[in-house]
Amino acid sequence: MSNNLTLEQEFRLAVKYSKQIKQVKNIKSKKLLVFTLKRMMLQDNRIKFFIHHQNLNNND
Template identity: 55%
Template sequence: MLLELMDNINKLTLEQEFRLAIYIKKIYKLDDTNIKKHLIAILKQMMIKDNVIKYFIKNSIP
């Protein structure tokens, strides 16, 4: 049951799959320097998102 739940959580919506396909096309057009810059920016944004989620989880418990 837990595995089924995890499978559903990890699936992308149709809209997300479409956006991913668009990003993939754009990525293949970039050169190595631009790819590295964008990857670093994305990783930083993901870390910030994680911090925001952790903050709200920590502060939502009474």
């Protein structure tokens, strides 16, 4: 399990969310928002990983 975003997630951050983030005026708020979005995506990846591997282990 890696702690990297998928290509799709990177694209989502670069395109979809960047449009919404540009509307935020405060630079610190923008950085915090991007950081939080990345952390949420990584957490989502971890959850999917554990669910997938739990299902594999149950099939043994």
